[in-house]
Amino acid sequence: MTRPVILTVDDDPQVLAAIATDLRKRYSKDYRIVRAASAAEALEALGTLKDAAEPVALLLSDQRMPGMDGVGFLARAKELFPAAKRALLTAYADTDAAIAAINQSQVDYFLQKPWDPPEQQLYPIIDELLDDWRAQYRPGYGGVRVIGSRYMPTVHQIKDFLARNHVPYEFFDVEATDERGAESRTLAEGATLPLLILPGGDRLEAPTLADLARKVGLNVEAKGEIYDVAIVGAGPGGLAAAVYAASEGLKTILIDRQGPGGQAGYSSKIENYLGFPAGISGNDLARRALTQARKFEVEVVAPLDVSSVRLEAPFKHLTVPAADGTTREIACKALVLTTGLAWQRLPADCIDQFEGRGVFYGSATTEALGCRGQEVYVVGAGNSAGQAAMFLAEYARRVVVVVRGKNLGEKMSQYLVDRIEGNNDPTGRKIDVLYQTEVVKCRGQEHLEGLTLRNRVTGEQTDVDTGFLFIFIGAEPCTEWLGNLVHLDARGFVLTGSDLDPAEHLKDWPIERAPFLLEASVPGVFAAGDVRHESVKRVASAVGEGSVAVHFIHRYLASL
Secondary structure, X not given: OOXXXXXXXXXXXXXXXXXXXXXXXXXXXXXXXXEEOOHHHHHHHHXXXXXXXXXXXXXXXXXXXXXXXXXXXXXXXXXXXXXXXXXXXXXXXXXHHHHHHHXXXXXXXXXXXXXOOHHHHOHHHHHHHHHHHXXXXXXXXXXXXXXXXXOXXXXXXXXXXXXXXXXXXXXXXXXXXXXXXXXXXXXXXXOOOOEEEOOOOOEEEOOOHHXXXXXXXXXXXXXXOEEEEEEEOOOHHHHHHHHHHHHOOOOEEEEOOOOOOHHHHHOOOEOOOOOOOOOEOHHHHHHHHHHHHHHOOOEEEXXXXXXXXXXXXXXXXXXXXXXXXXXXXXXXXXXXXXXXXXXXXXXXXXXXXXXXXXXXXXXXXXXXXXXOOOEEEEEOOOHHHHHXXXXXXXXXXXXXEEOOOOOOOOOOOHHHHHHHHOOOOOOOOOEEEEOOEEEEEEEEOOOEEEEEEEEOOOOOEXXXXXOOEEEOOOEEEOOHHHOOOOOEOOOOOEOOHHHOOHHHHOOOOOOOOOOOOOEOOOOOEEEOHHHEOOOOOOHHXXXXXXXXXXXXXXXXHHOO
């Protein structure tokens, strides 16, 4: 196996030798360290690596170099190796240039000279960048091979499932007209699609997600019967609650019907989350949090669908599928609801028949590669829609954002508004916004081929051609499985703390104290994140609520 490359470039021979020496000490076992004394020399080396199909994991460049500075080099290098992580090595005086590079050129990080001691100032940063690269790396071998048509909804579901659960895969499209398409059709001959070929050679024809989960080694069944804390929903709030509960000695199980990340897992880049100046994808954030949860011995079970819950104080009993096809119950003393939201459906004619065939709710990161050179449409005016538009613009010929309102600023963070409205820049990305417009109809045969748009002011309708529509139009709480366990508001969000009306919601409250801040209308049942009434729909807020819920769980358990 060829070791992936870490390339470092600096025009100062002493600095170049020093950084290369430190990199070799830590990474030479798993990576090949390549040096270059100028941007031109580095680009020539990258061209050679590209021709040889060798993987490049990390580019570390000095900022101040003659001929071409570090920002310019990293921008050029991205054209050759778009998946490689890119970092600037700067002096203190170059901090402004480094921050501008993060904003404009999507540099992943910057490090300041000097970096001594490397154990504190260099290696932790490089470790994280390489971990992120490895998590997204799709080598030409290993992993799960997914063979099918890009127009099959089941193919989209499988790709989305594998991505959310951080299982490496390669997609072989039988519709492709190139050599890869011919290879795909050969692999698929005589099989029921989608066909999955596992690393050991096992073949799965049209598998269910549950069967696939078991085959790739995911934990899909709870090992225990009774837990201190059960958390339903593995979005940011649920992951935070799991980390804090388990780290403080509580026996904790984390359950999700799909996989970690929640709605945030669909975000291609979250740029306003504290501590990540270059931004972080929702999938990467979930992967890191999941690793942290497992470090503290959280039992993570996904996919597993909780169908109902019953109360037998002080225990809450969750009904889940059993391995034999029946059901079983899991008991917990404290229950945390972090089930988040589900995307609302777009009310357009004929849209349901194209779901997974060109119409996608979220999932921009999963389907982006198929958008190369295409014109794609994004519906929505929130941060998720803005992040998706920016990400898709790196692949698509043109991205059109369709917004019902008069502007983006009402629901979208200003940094995204600025990026989108000023996106027609020399880098080649192009995003247009259609205000006061809605999608009223979809058309096509086997897959989406076009849309009908309506101007909400004039009523004028326009037909456009496209094979891709990504929808981010708000969401509904995932609380239907709760039945009458706790009180909900009119929209289905969980009422907690001071939002509970004593006369209306707490008639059966069995103890003297009032509900805690994040506690629902049943003692020991807590809600955090987007599923909670009047919550702030931000990742940081969900993480904060998930951690705070554990504080109240300790107080509740102490009273039993």
